[in-house]
Each structure stands twice: as C-alpha cells, then as structure tokens.
Amino acid sequence: MPGRPQITTAKTDYQMKSKTEVTPAPKNSNRERVRQIIRQLKRAYPDAKCSLNHSNAFELLVATILSAQCTDERVNIVTADLFRKYRQPEDYLKVPERELQHDIRTTGFFRNKTKSIRGTAKALSEEYGGKVPQTMDELLRLPGVARKTANVVMGNAFGIASGVVVDTHVTRLSRRLGLTTEKDAVKIERDLVELVPKKDWVVFSHLLIYHGRKICKARNPLCAECVVEKYCPSSTLKTGVVPS
Numbered sequence: 327m328p329g330r331p332q333i334t335t336a337k338t339d340y341q342m343k344s345k346t347e348v349t350p351a352p353k354n355s356n357r358e359r360v361r362q363i364i365r366q367l368k369r370a371y372p373d374a375k376c377s378l379n380h381s382n383a384f385e386l387l388v389a390t391i392l393s394a395q396c397t398d399e400r401v402n403i404v405t406a407d408l409f410r411k412y413r414q415p416e417d418y419l420k421v422p423e424r425e426l427q428h429d430i431r432t433t434g435f436f437r438n439k440t441k442s443i444r445g446t447a448k449a450l451s452e453e454y455g456g457k458v459p460q461t462m463d464e465l466l467r468l469p470g471v472a473r474k475t476a477n478v479v480m481g482n483a484f485g486i487a488s489g490v491v492v493d494t495h496v497t498r499l500s501r502r503l504g505l506t507t508e509k510d511a512v513k514i515e516r517d518l519v520e521l522v523p524k525k526d527w528v529v530f531s532h533l534l535i536y537h538g539r540k541i542c543k544a545r546n547p548l549c550a551e552c553v554v555e556k557y558c559p560s561s562t563l564k565t566g567v568v569p570s
C-alpha cells in the first residue's frame with residue numbers, strides 16, 4: 327500500500343533485544359526505509375542546509391574546526407568578527423598565537439583550535455597556493471581536519487558527496503532509527519553510506535541535524551510529533567522508554 331511504513335512492528339523487522347536495544351533489519355529493507363525517512367524529512371525541512379555561516383571554502387573550513395564541542399550559533403557569533411579580521415590563510419599566521427586564541431576563546435578548546443587553524447593556514451599557504459584542496463585525501467592531511475570536517479567542506483563548499491557528516495545529532499538519530507548499532511563516527515558513516523543514496527549524502531546529515539534539534543532531542547524526544555515515527559523502532563510510543 328502506498329505510504330504504508332515498510333516496518334510496522336518491532337517483531338517484523340527488528341529483533342528486540344531489550345526495551346531500548348534493537349538489531350537492525352536486513353540492508354535492503356533498511357534502504358527502502360531510509361528512502362521513506364528522507365522523503366518525510368525533506369518535506370518537514372525543505373530548507374535544511376549547513377548552519378555555519380561562510381562565504382567561501384576556507385571560511386567553512388575554519389568554522390567547522392571551531393564547531394568541535396561548540397554550538398553552530400556560538401561559532402557564527404565568533405566568525406562574524408573573525409572573518410572580517412582574517413580573510414586569507416596568511417592572515418592567521420601574521421598575528422601572535424595568543425591573539426588568535428583570544429579571538430576564538432568562547433568556542434572552547436581554543437588552544438587546540440588555534441593550533442589546528444594556524445597549522446591548516448600554513449599548509450594551505452605553502453602547499454596549495456592559499457586555496458582549499460578539493461579531495462578528501464588532501465583535506466585529511468591538513469592539521470586538525472578529520473573526516474567530519476573534510477566531509478562538511480567537500481559537501482557544502484564544493485558540492486561533492488564524499489561521505490556522510492557524522493556529528494552528535496547524526497550519531498544519536500542514526501542509532502535511534504536503527505540504521506547503525508555503532509558508536510564510532512567512522513563506523514557509523516560506513517553504515518550510512520551503504521544505506522543512504524549517494525545523491526542524498528550531503529542533505530541527509532542536514533536533515534538529521536534539523537530533526538535532532540527540533541524533535542528527536544537527546545533527553546526528551548518528541549515522538550508524538552515526529553514525522554518519521556512510523557519508521558522508527560525506538561519510538562517511545564512503541565517502546566514506552568526514552569531511547570538512549
């Protein structure tokens with residue numbers, strides 16, 4: 327029946343191990359379910375996009391480094407001034423380290439972030455003519471750039487689907503939706519690229535992040551208001567238990 331959920335009961339496609347633990351369904355079943363989930367989330371969040379303000383790839387790279395353990399809202403407040411002061415990679419190398427630390431301190435972990443930004447700025451300046459490279463391998467060689475940052479830049483600055491961005495929201499929702507049982511970001515991404523159509527790799531993260539912020543909150547998921555509730559094995563309406 328059109329519009330009917332592919333998974334209607336926990337027993338059909340999931341072996342319930344406990345009230346909060348589920349074993350994912352076979353991949354083909356999950357692929358179809360993911361398509362339905364994406365369709366519903368696109369309807370709910372038609373404008374889902376990267377929340378970090380930027381006007382070019384280098385600014386997005388810096389903003390993503392700053393976003394570790396920090397909210398996008400806070401990063402946007404800091405970068406509003408930062409990007410006026412520092413326009414090119416070389417600008418981050420002209421000032422004393424302490425000055426940059428001061429300029430980004432409210433994003434937290436500012437000493438490590440300063441090292442990453444200056445290391446990246448140095449590499450871009452010396453090896454790439456001040457431009458951000460457009461391959462994963464090159465991005466991953468930059469100091470302080472791991473898969474999440476590289477995927478954000480590839481997908482949102484260059485429009486290249488290189489993988490799925492896995493942050494705290496994507497981790498939580500992917501596990502609740504039964505798309506992975508992993509906790510490690512690299513392993514979660516490996517599971518998601520198997521299930522999500524490549525054309526949706528970039529938007530999928532944005533959709534889960536928007537849904538995680540608004541509905542599938544960490545402590546109090548609003549399952550009764552959730553547009554993908556019928557596809558979700560962890561729904562409190564089904565289990566009676568708040569998922570982890």
Ligand code: SF4
Nearest residue numbers: 542547549552558561
């Ligand atoms: S049904 Fe509940 S747990 Fe499942 S995705 Fe929706 S809000 Fe999250």
